[in-house]
Amino acid sequence: MDFLSDFLTLFLGKLRAPTLGFLIGGRVVAALNSRLQIPDPVYKFIVFMLLIKVGLSGGIAIRNADLAKMVLPAAFAMIVGILIVFIGRYTLAKLPNVKTVDGIATAGLFGAVSGSTLAAALTLLETENITYEPWAAALYPFMDIPALVTAIVLASVYLTKKRSTADEALSRQEYLSKQEYRGSQGGGNIVEYRSKQRSAASKRVEIWPIVKESLQGSALSALLLGLALGVLTEPEKVYESFFNPLFRGLLSILMLVMGMEAAARINELRKVGQWYALYGAVAPLVHGLIAFGFGMIAHYATDCSPGGVVILAVIAASSSDISGPPTLRAGIPSANPSAYIGSSTAVGTPVALAIGIPLFIGLAQTLMPAG
Secondary structure (H helix, E strand, O other): OHHHHHHHHHHHHHOOOHHHHHHHHHHHHHHOOOOOOOOHHHHHHHHHHHHHHHHHHHHHHHHOOOOHHHHHHHHHHHHHHHHHHHHHHOOHHHOOOOOHHHHHHHHHHHHOOOHHHHHHHHHHHHHOOOOOOHHHHHHHHHHHHHHHHHHHHHHHHHHHHHHHHHHHHOOHHHHHHHHHHHHHOOOOHHHHHHHHHHHHHHOOOOOHHHHHHHHHOHHHHHHHHHHHHHHHOOOHHHHHHHHHHHHHHHHHHHHHHHHHHHHHHHHHHHHHOHHHHHHHHHHHHHHHHHHHHHHHHHHHHHOOOHHHHHHHHHHHHOOOOOOHHHHHHHHOOOOOHHHHHHHHHHHHHHHHHHHHHHHHHHHHHHHOOOO
């Protein structure tokens, strides 16, 4: 009972954090049909600034860190990212009226990482004075890229098998009649057509273009740029005088925008269906708890900090809001964007922010108390 009461006290306290207040405020403003708008260039600039700051802080820490301690959490981040996609492939994608490619794409987006959710978690950790390894933010690409690659590969394999099955389902009589008809129209087209299908079916899925697309995404590029500058240069002065003071103010505006967008996308769930809404509500917490378990292993094995465990759980609970959608559009063009973007933005991200982050911080403070 002491554990439960301590946890509930900590959890409810996190719900009153200013950052989450701006998220809720954005949803209220949108629900009242306000004409308030934040220009898209401003939104992109804010995300860029936040991720540069996160990357810089991680890079500065990596320059002086014991990299051996980072190996296990990074490996766990990769495992969790891939595992999340497989969970979605064999749960969401198997439900009635859910197209398999849409389910896989949704799982890929939920396996990828939201930079804004990560930034919100880092702010709350600092507010609560919970220690974490500054390089923990660098776990972002270790989960993000494997998840997106896995989703696109699984979708490609599924579509290839589907095409092969459809070909085999044609009876010999139907095939011969089509061949005879095409032959009377000028000949050879059916043979050429089927030859192209076999060639496409046997074509191997290329992994590097998927990785390249992920690395070139705006969110991951900004984070990696900050990491590189933090490691290779000495940006401490500009970091302390410029990036750090602006961080919380910019994050508050970002949460306001995300709250407004989440409310606006609620209507999209009518197109998406109840299964996607259910998945968007449950998956962030399940994924985060799985990652929290891996984080606890890292805590006992390598003395990973409570904050580091929370960060691993948060990036697993998040769903990509910037780099993921364009990567999936390019990698799985047959998937319906309303399905994976609607379930993520309208349900998944608010759940991760408003429930997931307080939940994981409360668990960490209860299971790994300071001192």
